[in-house]
Amino acid sequence: MAEWFTAEDGAVRLVGSRCDTCGTPYFPRNTLACRNPQCASPKDGSELAEYLFSTRGRIWSYADARYKPPPPYVSSDPFEPYVVAAVELEVEQMVILGQVVRGFTVDDLAVGMPVELALGVLYEDEEAEHTVWMWRPVDA
Amino acid sequence: MPDTNDRDIAVLGAGMHQWGKWGRNFVEYGLVAARAALADAGVDHRDVGYIAGADTIRNGYPGFVSGATFAQALGWSGARISSSYAACASGAQAIANARAQILAGLTDVALVVGADAAPKGFFQPVGGERRDDPDWLRFHLLGATNPIYFALYARRRMALHGATLDDFAAVKVKNAKHGLNNPYARYRKEVSAEEVAASAVVSDPLRLLDICATSDGGAALVLTSMEYARRHGIADPVRVRALSTVTPTFPKTVLDLPDFATDSAVAVEPPPRTFRSAIAHAAYEEAGIGPADLSFAEVYDLSTALELDWYEDIGLCETGGAEDLLRSGATTLGGRVPVNPSGGLSCFGEAIPAQAIAQICELTWQLRGRAEGRQVDDALAGIAVNQGLFGHGSAIIATR
Ligand SMILES: [Zn+2]
Numbered sequence A: 001m002a003e004w005f006t007a008e009d010g011a012v013r014l015v016g017s018r019c020d021t022c023g024t025p026y027f028p029r030n031t032l033a034c035r036n037p038q039c040a041s042p043k044d045g046s047e048l049a050e051y052l053f054s055t056r057g058r059i060w061s062y063a064d065a066r067y068k069p070p071p072p073y074v075s076s077d078p079f080e081p082y083v084v085a086a087v088e089l090e091v092e093q094m095v096i097l098g099q100v101v102r103g104f105t106v107d108d109l110a111v112g113m114p115v116e117l118a119l120g121v122l123y124e125d126e127e128a129e130h131t132v133w134m135w136r137p138v139d140a
Numbered sequence B: 001m002p003d004t005n006d007r008d009i010a011v012l013g014a015g016m017h018q019w020g021k022w023g024r025n026f027v028e029y030g031l032v033a034a035r036a037a038l039a040d041a042g043v044d045h046r047d048v049g050y051i052a053g054a055d056t057i058r059n060g061y062p063g064f065v066s067g068a069t070f071a072q073a074l075g076w077s078g079a080r081i082s083s084s085y086a087a088c089a090s091g092a093q094a095i096a097n098a099r100a101q102i103l104a105g106l107t108d109v110a111l112v113v114g115a116d117a118a119p120k121g122f123f124q125p126v127g128g129e130r131r132d133d134p135d136w137l138r139f140h141l142l143g144a145t146n147p148i149y150f151a152l153y154a155r156r157r158m159a160l161h162g163a164t165l166d167d168f169a170a171v172k173v174k175n176a177k178h179g180l181n182n183p184y185a186r187y188r189k190e191v192s193a194e195e196v197a198a199s200a201v202v203s204d205p206l207r208l209l210d211i212c213a214t215s216d217g218g219a220a221l222v223l224t225s226m227e228y229a230r231r232h233g234i235a236d237p238v239r240v241r242a243l244s245t246v247t248p249t250f251p252k253t254v255l256d257l258p259d260f261a262t263d264s265a266v267a268v269e270p271p272p273r274t275f276r277s278a279i280a281h282a283a284y285e286e287a288g289i290g291p292a293d294l295s296f297a298e299v300y301d302l303s304t305a306l307e308l309d310w311y312e313d314i315g316l317c318e319t320g321g322a323e324d325l326l327r328s329g330a331t332t333l334g335g336r337v338p339v340n341p342s343g344g345l346s347c348f349g350e351a352i353p354a355q356a357i358a359q360i361c362e363l364t365w366q367l368r369g370r371a372e373g374r375q376v377d378d379a380l381a382g383i384a385v386n387q388g389l390f391g392h393g394s395a396i397i398a399t400r
Helices: B026-041 B057-064 B066-074 B090-103 B134-142 B146-161 B165-179 B193-198 B226-231 B275-287 B304-313 B322-327 B344-348 B352-368
Strands: A005-008 A011-019 A048-052 A056-065 A082-089 A094-100 A114-124 A129-137 B009-020 B050-054 B080-084 B109-117 B201-203 B216-224 B238-244 B296-298 B381-387 B393-399
Touching: A005 A129, A011 A114, A056 A094, A056 B146, A056 B201, A082 B146, A094 A114, A094 B134, B009 B026, B009 B090, B009 B226, B009 B352, B026 B057, B026 B066, B026 B109, B026 B216, B026 B352, B050 B066, B050 B090, B050 B352, B057 B066, B057 B109, B066 B080, B066 B109, B080 B090, B090 B109, B090 B216, B090 B238, B090 B352, B090 B393, B109 B352, B146 B201, B146 B304, B146 B322, B165 B193, B165 B304, B165 B322, B165 B344, B216 B226, B216 B352, B238 B275, B238 B352, B275 B304, B275 B381, B275 B393, B296 B352, B304 B322, B344 B352, B352 B381, B352 B393
Parallel strands: A094 A129, B050 B080, B050 B109, B296 B381
Antiparallel strands: A005 A011, A011 A048, A056 A082, A056 A114, A082 A094, A114 A129, B009 B216, B009 B238, B109 B216, B238 B393, B381 B393
16 A cells, blocks of 8 residues: 555654645645545545645554454454554644554553654565554653 | 524334344344334334334344344334444444434434344454455454454543543443343343352453453334324334444544554544544534533443444543443432443343344433333433444434
8 A cells, every 4th residue: 555655764744635625734645636525626536636744743642452353454363462552642632543563562661652653564475575654652 | 591493393102122132033133123123112113204223243134234124024114224234333324324313304213223133242254265354364363353443442431540440340230230131131140259259261361250251132213203293192202312333533542443543643633532432422513512411321342342432422520430330320320320221232242233222212212201110300401322343323312
């Protein structure tokens, strides 16, 4: 899902879209029509431009997975628990989910903790290392 | 509270197939429930003018067209039918369809049926490689199973309102006790707080016993006009007073399954009510009663912690007050406003299209004073609420 984020020179950004008229950002990318019912844009998609999200936020909540989830998640073998965080972005005034970079457990996290966007390996197969955006705790 | 309004319909019959893991076809569960509801109402199925089925998408073609599937199983009768899919609110959509037919005067008697045979373990998205389906993508890109979302809400309660693992366990202990005498419940066994604490962590902070199981089950209702009920010799039936299936209002700022993100609040202030509380609010407005008029509530306890969120969403207490309300015993049978006297999903598990219908069965039995072993004292009014994927949810208020 490379079109959901970019990672150039180590700088990871979520790629979504934003309405030129009302300023509402969307993730994942919305190309159909601005969904703000009060927005006076043409709502034919022409109002939506590519948008790169801010890269820092604060944890809204977090949880982990202790059991192997079903496909289409590709689990490591043996299964290793992973952590998911919902992160509030101040600029965009919205919450975006992501896994937390490997090596952190729920014991390392707290609601309100600052995090930044990072790149992580979701899974590997014969063809490639499949990467995805993840959240990484940072100092305030 | 006002006695009646011109949007009331009567619940003449309620029936269920016991929840569990029976390993049989969902049609059988629906048929058993439908026959029980018809017998309870004293209505011959050939007199039913409208059959509303709640769909189960995991059961293939017959599940997608459940109205026809149940109509065929009962014996084709020439009734009009509909089939509804709205995830956990499927049953409520089916009830809404039946109610609209009755209120429009298009039929006097409607049968609503929902049933499911759910697989064990985590719910999975529809099969195949579905890169344009958010439900498929949330598993693939995030590993965000349903319990992950439940645990996110649970942790948020802990951080904001001081909920503890003991509070979550207390919800399980309460609901397990409520369900002990419910013949339709799957689990009928007392559970101790120690057992909850000792059960495996599924998604921290939630344990196995905090999260509801997947189940088989079926439920059905016979709904009629008030006039038909009177003609049928039932002057004062249990009645559905309100049925809300409102959508969220933009911007929806609480993350719901299977969202990757909330709506942004950059352009528009968040609405005064969150989605779940808006569902309930619309039902209160329609019924002309408020939370203080409730004798009891059936809420969608997909997790123990989520039951606490619902206390606030349906107005039993202020935001942040759910832990105190629980600890006071108000929501336990014998308390001021018992919540999930049926035992809830905690004792039933999820049989998705049957669930909202099963909630109304419980409302009916409670309001008739026939919920043996779990009866709410002097039950006059009850609310049933649920929420499913993609902005579907429902609130239904019934009174006697
Ligand atoms: Zn706009």
